[in-house]
Amino acid sequence: MSILENEVAEPVSPARPAGARRHLGAGDMSRVAVLVALLIAGQAIAPSFLSLANIHVILLAVAGIGIMAYGMTLVVITGEIDLSVAGVAVLSCVVGGLLIPTGSATLVISATLLVGLGAGLGNGVLVGAFGIPSLIATLGMLGISRAVANIASGGQALYPEGLVAYLWLGRGAFVGIPVPVWLLLVLGAAAIALTKYSIFGRALFATGGNARAAALSGINIVAVRVTVFVISGVCAALAGMLESARLSYINPAGFEGMELSVLAVTVLGGAALAGGVGSISGTFVATMIIGIVNNLLNQLGVSIYLQQVVTAAVILAVVLPGMWQRGIAK
Template identity: 65%
Template sequence: MIRQKLTQKVLDLPKTDLARVGVLIALLLLGAVLSPGYLSVGNMRIILLSVAGIGIVAYGMTLVVISGEIDLSVAGIAVLSGMVGAALLPSGSAVLVISATLATGICVGFINGILTSVIGIPSLITTLAMLGIARSLANILSGGQAAYPDAMPEYLWFGSGTLFGLATPIALLLIIGLCTIVLTQYSAFGRALYATGGNSRAAVLSGIPVKAVKITVFMISGFLAAMMGMLESARLSYINPAAFAGVELEVLAVTVLGGAALAGGSGSILGTLVAALIIGVVNNLLNQLGVSIYVQQVVTALVILAVVLPGLRSRIFAK
């Protein structure tokens, strides 16, 4: 009985996701009216490439937020993971560099999970501190100098290669999205995740390993942050210890726009993907219209409010 109540929210997700899809379609049609050729294959590719990195790390953020926590360390993890990989470039082993990059993200995520769920430090404090620590360690490790993986085509493939006929970042955005949708909607772990975020005490009483669930989502978030850092560094052929400033707030905005409640217990990966696309479509259209970057930020914020407020009002009146 407890499990049925705790997982009921999962059944309500498609309606909110469909509403966001409607907004996305409306924005695409608006773009087609205002800018000829807006719906061309080339421009759609540009939009997908622009949101691939943010979308991938937002998947991890969504899992963390569903569990009732938050991860503000993603930008620091991306930078630190990249610099750990950069330190191993002289080895000439692409497997070593890529494995070390992703493993660093997992390890930092594991530390976040332990500090939050076992030690009991609020995730806001833990991950904010980890953001600063990771950035500092990245600069110490690199001496403040960037690295250039030009001689490692396997690494560069993540930014400029193709997979299944799609640009690698786009293919990974879709593949990882599909995997996380299956994880959250069609697995026992997904049910445990929503239960943990909805009511952790009731989840414990129903036998769900709440601490293990939270540690796992932080590790996934760290892994995907490292993946995002590698994709961007590979695309630019430039591993920068000062990169990704403010990315954590962009990712959080996409997560909230996608329908994840900061209180935990609700949200969906599909919603996050659609939210990332909404942001990408808006920014791309404004760029084509020659709108100032400062005006773009205002418009993007208004779009987020317009999409989020109806759902927020319904939750308030439901109480």
């Protein structure tokens, strides 16, 4: 067998996928255990913690960051990173908000999502086609997006009060469940199906696990990378729109530092920054862990600064065992 044939055969070897599945299974179990422990502790500390009203509060609080984290997870699985999500969310909402005077919620929503798609496409082309490191490309997109959003809006907030359909996305409910929560659940289910049961999902993990071997296997790694950045951009725009609709307020300076929170949730969910490992279900559980911790600390009146310390400690407590298990941490 030639060297080329050996290289082509490498991606279909079961060794790496099996290891990844074992790791994700153990990681998901540890995250679920932490989640259950937090629920029990929360109910013991605050009797109303598991009330329907408080559950709604938690889910609404994390819906946006969870949707962004879905897109980020796909990007990280390919071995890349998207630090532009907060800027893309702001720019998308501002561009859509500039169309508020038309009175068309459809036009505003469409423009918001299209800007997110365009920004994601820009990231994907820079990284996938031109080979610019994703850290550099997306940091640049973050800065450009925030600057353009402020220039376009004149630094002034935009108010979509008259757009009933737009506001419904953030404030409406279907069979008693808020619309943002529905989107968090439905998009999560769609992302799980995409990563676990589709050809694209296999290409996704192959690209992150060994890009050269994936290319030799016939996988278009440029297309895979462009696609995940486009998905991430649309997720960011959607998350920004849901938050703006909920608050009835589009802030050109909003979502400050959100990209780091999204990345933290993604890593907490089990995605490896080296690529090839990740789980949408893990990301969802991680999103809930962060939401529950923040909600419980808020009920206890803990300061925002101490909340950040506790949240970081929880992330380390969940992530480090998995790192040790893979031999990354020494």
